[in-house]
Amino acid sequence: MNLVAPFARPSSLPLAPGLPLLAAIVFLSPTVTRAQTPAETAPVLSASMTAVSPTPPAPAAEEPAPETAQPPAPASGQPTDLPTTPAPVPNAWQRLFGPTRLTSTADTYYEYNGNQPASGQNVLRNFDEKDNQFAFSYFEMAFEQTPTDQRRVGFRADIGFGPTATWVNSTDPDGGALKYLQQGYVSVLAPLGKNVQIDAGKFNTPIGAEPTETAYNWNYSRSLLFAWAAPYYHVGVRATVPVTDAVSVSGFLVNGWNNAQDNNRGKTMATQVSWKVLPSLTLSQAWMGGPEGPNGAAGWRNLYDTIATWTVNPNLTLMANVDIGRDTIGDVTTAWQGVAAYGRYTVLPSWALASRFEIFEDRDGFMTGTPQTLREITLTSEHMLVRGLSIRLEYRRDWSTEDFFEYKTEGLRPQQNTVLAGFVYSFATP
Secondary structure, eight states: OOOHHHHSOOOSSOOOTTOOBOOBEEEEOOSOOOOOOOOOOOOOOOGGGSOOOOOOOOOOOOOOOOOOOOOOOOOTTSOOSSOOOOOOOOOHHHHHHTTOEEEEEEEEEEEEETTOOTTSBOTTOSSSOBOSEEEEEEEEEEEEEOOOSSOOEEEEEEEEESHHHHHHTTTOTTOSTTTTEEEEEEEEEEOSTTOEEEEEEEEEOSOSSOOSSGGGSSSSSOOHIIIIISOSEEEEEEEEEEOSSSEEEEEEEESOSSOSSOSSSOOEEEEEEEEEEETTEEEEEEEEEEOOOGGGOSEEEEEEEEEEEEEEETTEEEEEEEEEEEEEETTEEEEEEEEEEEEEEEEETTEEEEEEEEEEEETTSTTTSSOEEEEEEEEEEEEEEETTEEEEEEEEEEEESSSOEEETTTEEESEEEEEEEEEEEEEEOO
């Protein structure tokens, strides 16, 4: 379990020692997905429109044709003259690597902060922290072999480079030994019930609505909840059980928050339930709890995470995220909580608009270093240039109840406004 500062996502500002953060609720819409064109329906002729013709006279009777010998029917199991469907021809990747799937992403950006901070850093941002410069963010290649009934052992390895990889692992007590391995685990599909998948290694947190990779998000920048309310990753074991076709349950036993090397002798537990209520509505509820204090300090941290995703129609998707966190060490309890709302609308197959609004309350300054309530709104326009490559244009405004954001060399002010242009690439084998 990680300690106070290591619990929070890294930041360009110092973290408040020992106080938990009050949360963020997010209503947003998830990863950018391409628009689906409406299906075309073929015209159907109504029976009432069918022409009626007079009944033709009955034909004259014909003499029966002489019987001819028929060939015997083929015995069961013998080949017939019926055409058969040819087996699919494997592509070059499948011939070389078999069932292993490759996905890759990369992103780079330019961002301008209206506050013109003297440090050149955008306050509270994690993966888009550079002001007024062209910056590379992240490159990743992921290899995955999913276990099946025929092959019950699999694996996943996500190899990533760039400032994002450094940031995500910057508070790990292991000194960043695994910073280039975003995920790395072995999977076993156990023949229990409807099959239980067990993963052991390093994997992304189940908490939150946004993944690490820019390509799989609707906006370019990450939310306050992603950056400050929850962990990035865990090292340990997880098991996922498909209860029904619509409900799955996962359980976790891990070192703690963002630590390949544990900072105490305790372990953190988590559980997540995902429910596809309707074909268009999915709900997810997660809880994570464990002793996160350093060196065996007495204490306990709880984090509750709720996500709802609603596909209103093929072009419009809405999402909401709520996080509530509490951390207790001795007689002191700190709190953070937040809510976020997302929306994404596909205007054209090559153009989508996304928005996000959130409120994040850090009651005791545990996560951001200052007791405050933060708000942010983000507007993103994504344009597909060619298949796999897009540009995102984004405006974002952050504001606080306190003077918190760096302003030139003159001190702090309660808000900051940024504009960004980012290139995002993604690729996947069949």
